Amino acid sequence: MTVSNSPAEQAIRAVIYVRISQDRTGAGLGIERQLEDCQALANRNGWNVIDTYSDNDVSAYSGKARKDYQRMLTDLDGGAATVVVTWHTDRLHRFPTELEKYIDLCERRGVATHTVQAGVIDLSTPSGRMTARILGAVAKQESEHKGHRVARARMQKAKNGEWGGGIRPFGWGVATGETKKKIDKKTGEEVEVPVLDMNKAVPEEAAAIETGTEMLLSGGSIRGWVKWLADKGYTTTRGNAITHVDARDMLLRPRNAGIAVYKGEEIGTGPWDQLVPEEKFRAVVAILKDPSRKTTPGAQPKWFGSLIFRCGAPGCTETMRVTKTGRLQLPSYRCRLQHGGGRRAQMVDDYIEDLIIERLSRPDAADLLLPGPEDVDVAALQIESEQIRRRLTDLAGAFGAGQITMPQFTEGSDVARAQLEGVNRQLARAATRDPLVPLVGAPDVRKVWKSMGLQERRTVLRELLDVTLHAPRPGRMPDGTYFDYDAIKVRWVRGAS
Known part of the structure; x- marks a missing residue:
């Protein structure tokens, strides 16, 4: 058997673990200070530090994964070292379940734990394990108190309207x-x-x-x-x-x-x-947030009636979309089941838009407008909203002080939230704008219509008309054209034609 005389090879193998919960500057200065103190402790004892594990800006109490800590456990389980050096036990654990796993590993592999602040933690003895558990319980309590203090401070900042930090909000x-x-x-x-x-x-x-x-x-x-x-x-x-x-x-x-x-x-x-x-x-x-709000997945429709016009084929309930058909590959309306070929999409859109413009240009166009929200008292609703929010805050304070029970708090909160939801709905109604407003009464309805975006025009279409496209008749129509206007059936949703 060959005996090595190298001091490094004969020295006890040790590893260092360092961690800080929050590194606001990103400079890692807290980690460096811990590392210096741990290295000095290892040097005084003549240990050979074979590796250093560092988790920067990771709280042990948050539950987030500590990658280097897990890597250290794997290496210790593989016999890499027999001593762990850390600044304090709370750098290693703040959860009892984590501590127990660490104790089990140290017992199995004969690993000792030395700290700069708390001295030696001998996990091989009952008293050493008790000390570790007490220190862990104290560290957990400190974390809980710190979390409570931070939460209270943040809530107070929010109440005072103070900026809590982070990315500058647009606006x-x-x-x-x-x-x-x-x-x-x-x-x-x-x-x-x-x-x-x-x-x-x-x-x-x-x-x-x-x-x-x-x-x-x-x-x-x-x-x-x-x-x-x-x-x-x-x-x-x-x-x-x-x-x-x-x-x-x-x-x-x-x-x-x-x-x-x-x-x-x-x-x-x-x-x-x-x-x-x-x-x-x-x-x-x-x-x-309206669950019934219609959204179109994928690409935005480029045609006025795409996915709004309905298919008139017997038994078909599909909406129409525009595809290129025929020898000339002209854009035409078809449903997903391929009903309705031969309708020139542009001619259909122009026809329906002309119907809308003509109707909104009449003197009685104002009859199409929905009743306005003039009866909504915005100022009174805002006062009521603030009062309900204060009531919710008072309920939370009363529950925290033990003045009311959980069922009382829950019942009171549910009632207040239901009332607040009703107030918010009324406030929303006060600002709801009929999409027909810009068009009704305009000196030149067509000019205003053309200045509107496609999505706004499609909204007006949904509000005014229900359009169904039936199979067109073949050949020349009575008006001399080849476009069958009679195959386009419209129903006015508001008013009459």
């Missing part, structure tokens, strides 16, 4: 002229960044939110607003193209209407600039 953040120092996470260098007033609206972005709101209330679509944003050169606050999801989220933010939110619950009003009136915000939310 707010005007430079104050001051700067602050920050560590660039990519380069690790200290840089100067402008200080923003998150309560002040950025005029051009606020105007874009207002435009998107009006487009939705006028029968437009998120897709149409996304195109408008792209055409105007708008991007996210990170400089990326605004997607459909981004745009939808922007319009659904309660902050737009000056409403403060904490954990998804509205808790009052904030001190920041309001971008849109609350009633318009509620109306947009009602539109975008």
